[in-house]
Amino acid sequence: MSSTVAQNYSTSHFLCQSAAPKQTDSAEEIVIPRKKTWDKLAVLQALAATVNRDHTAVHYQFQDDPYLIPRTSPEFRLYALSRGSGCNAAKYIVNTYPHLFQKDFAEPSIPCLLPEQLEPLINEISVDALKERIRLRKVRASVDLYDQLMQAGTPVPLEIGNTLLDLLCVYGDKEPPREDQLEPREAEDEGEVTADFQKKQRGRPRKASDLLSVTWRVDNNAERIFSLMPERNEHSFCTMIRGMMKYGAYTKAMNMYTDLLNNRMKADVYTFNALISAVPELKEMYNERVDLILELLKQMAEQKVQPNLLTFNSALKSLRKCGSIAKGLSLQIINEMKYLNIEPSLATFDHLLAIFYKPAAASRPHTDIIFEVFDEIEGTHFEPQDPDDVNFFISAMRLCLDLKDLELAYRLHKILETGNNWMLLGDSYQQSIYYGRFFNILCMMESIDVVLKWYKTLIPSLYYPNVQGVKDLLQALDTENQLHLIPNIWKDIRKLGHSNKQDLVEEVLELMGRDKHSPELQVTFADCALDIKAAYKREQFRNIQWTATSLGNVTVLLLRGGRIQDAWGMLQLFKTNNRVPGKELLDEFLDHAKESNNKALALDLVKLAGAFSLPATSELFDWVMKEFELTDEEKRSLEDLDATSSDSSGSDQE
Known part of the structure; x- marks a missing residue:
């Protein structure tokens, strides 16, 4: 951050006192490699760098079959889901009937495309059979075989027991969903949620995502096997803590962490990351949350556990729910990352901006922070390091829109186009949100010529505008007195599948029929009105109906365009539609x-x-x-x- 901020919040290094910064040797010997080792994709990357994106083409994932190129926003989503469903169906056939795919004709052979071994080959009761079932992620079969080994008195090595705990804690003691199947929903799981989750959800409607995410049952197989293990090490405790944290048993996880300390063991960095992430669920008051975060970070230093990027990101993410008192501590965390030579990711800056910019805050936001963040990351090539990296661009563009700062929006878009940063924009839904906000601020603050230039650049290769996006464009045309372009925009509205949106169609008619124009333009408007009339006829049995306003606007447009008979026919529709x-x-x-x-x-x-x-x-x-x-x-x-x-x-x- 800037020198001013660094002076206000000096680096005290109280978070991780045991970690020392990396030292650089000025007299380091330079070793020239004898040959250059190229990446396997180097040739493809070089070829890709020679071409630019075709603004008139759709997304690259639909280029295989021209018939399936989407032309509307609903089709884009439908075809994307259909493509994913087709891939899952193919995986299901290959993995369910592997005997039908024994012959490999592929040259060269690609192992990842061959059928997977999904059934165990070792049928005897042995440790090797248990290892095989754990490798195949057979949760119930692994638990049953473990119980049989324990009943037979066969000792299970600690390493194998820890691997079984890993499997149970990762999938919440349930069979993992295959890629070609939906996640199974067990009715008995819904009633056996933890007390922590019930306390958290009290007074709130339960969502499907909540039922899927909380499946830690009381006295489940993970807890039972953990208690049956003749010996336990740090791996055993850390696995249980992370599993409990993942599935909502926060109080149990903290008790398990206390047991770990009582056994004179120390947690690893991933366990501390999970504990820090769950701080908002463990404490109610803001100051209690901040104190617990600091306490966990100090315990890391005492146990000589080296923090990583996710440690600081977890702390910042928890500080987002600590109110205004988190601002000072968040800057100290950024300084501590610099001291430890840990490069922040996009998620780091996303959490930092969220701490300083509260949508419902009554006080004036700290607008300097976003400028400092952009100064810090401008020209930087980012790689994915945190699952929350994909949230940065849409959140930052929302801030640009709230601040109504067009220059900031341009700077953010330039950062997005730097290197492969565009890959961190997220899925198609998040891309639509980002470009929708970017287009919104363009329509609000940019000249119409520039807006139309961006309109041709983004659509349809990157963005299928929704109804609000089209309304923003129409408002920009109205502000700049460029209503003669509305007939062309109406053609795009039809292509985008929005011709059945009542409010959008009526706004188009209102803009065209509000004032009188030149005879040539009135003829063009009349042709557009006839096309809209045909759209009403196509959609009359769905969600678009004639209103007195829409009937009047179409009639006026036809009359001004010299289409007297068509205008008179519209008057007859008034009586037909009880208007x-x-x-x-x-x-x-x-x-x-x-x-x-x-x-x-x-x-x-x-x-x-x-x-x-x-x-x-x-x-x-x-x-x-x-x-x-x-x-x-x-x-x-x-x-x-x-x-x-x-x-x-x-x-x-x-």
Whole structure:
């Protein structure tokens, strides 16, 4: 961070006093290798560096089959899920029926694509059979065989027992889900959750993810085997602690950690990482959480356990739930990482920004931190080191959007495009969130020419905009008075599958019909209105219906574009859909009839108003009698219609 921050929060090295910084020797001998060892992908990486991304093409994962190239946002998600389902189906066939794939015709042979050995080959009751079942991740079979060995009096080596504990604690004493199958849901697991989880979830609706994540049952096989082991070492205790932490038994894990210390053992760095991550679940008060984090870090120093990147990231992640008192400690942790020559990852900066920027905070945020973070990481090539690395870019772009800082958004996007940092953007869902926020701030603060340039760059190769993204673009067009581009945007709306979104379609019609434009543009708008009318006809049995506003806008657009018959047909739709045309729409028709001296249109309009029993029928009658020369027969028919309309109005008032 900056020198000012370093002065305010000097490095005290109280976190890990036993760890010494790496020393560099100025007289280090330079050894020139005799040959260069190239990466296996070096040639492919060199070829990939010679081409640029095609902005007009879709994502590379859909290039294998042109027929399956998605053209809409729903299709993108559907095809991506279908592709993954196809891969899982293929794995299921290969692994379930391996005897059908004994012959290997592949040249060269690729072992990872061959059928896996899923069934054990050793059927006798022995330690080797137990090792084989553990290697195959057969949880229940491994537990049964372990019990048989114990009943037979066969000693199980400590190393094998620890490996079995690893298997049980990783999968929560359940059969691991195969890649080609969904995770099994056991009904009995749902009722046997820990007391810690019940306390945590009290007063909150239970989610499916909660039921899947908490499966640590009381007195399960892991606890039973741990208690039956004739001897236990640090590996045994650490495995149990991490398993309990993973599946929500936080209090039990802390008690197990106390037993580890009482047995004069020390935990490894991964166990400390798990303990630090679970601090918000162990303590309620902010100051208690901070004190526990500091205590665990000091215990690491006392036990001479060297921290790693995930240690500091776990501390920062827990500090996110410690309120404003975590700000000073978080900067000390960053300084401690520098002292130990531990390079931060993107998750480190994501946690740091979250500590200083609280969405619901009433006080003014510390806006300097985000600038210092960007100064620190600009031009840096990051590699994935923490599962939370993928959260940085979407969170940082949200901050840019909240701060309404366009320059910061550009800087962040430049960092994303540095090296292979784009690979840390996450899955397709997270990519959509990032580009949606980036496009939102562009539409809000950038000129329309630049917005359209980015629009062509991002869509459809990287981003399928949702309804809000399209609305942002329409708002930018309205602000810059570039409404003539709306017909082209409507074509994209259809391609993106948003033509069935009622509010979006009505906004398009509202922008086109709000003001009058040149005759050429009005003709273009009329053609677009006809296309929208066809979309209503296609979607009328789904989730899009005619409203008085949409009917009026389409009618006005057709009328201004010179399509009189189509506009008159839209007036008939008012009655079909139980809608009443507004006075502004009737005035628009009357003005057109006057300009074109179309007496027949004026008469038909008065008759239509009478058919709707509109209060403005008498006013229309007087206007037509004044503006046009009518025959006696036409006057009598209008007078009869006016009298009928007046009687209907009077009866309605009574």
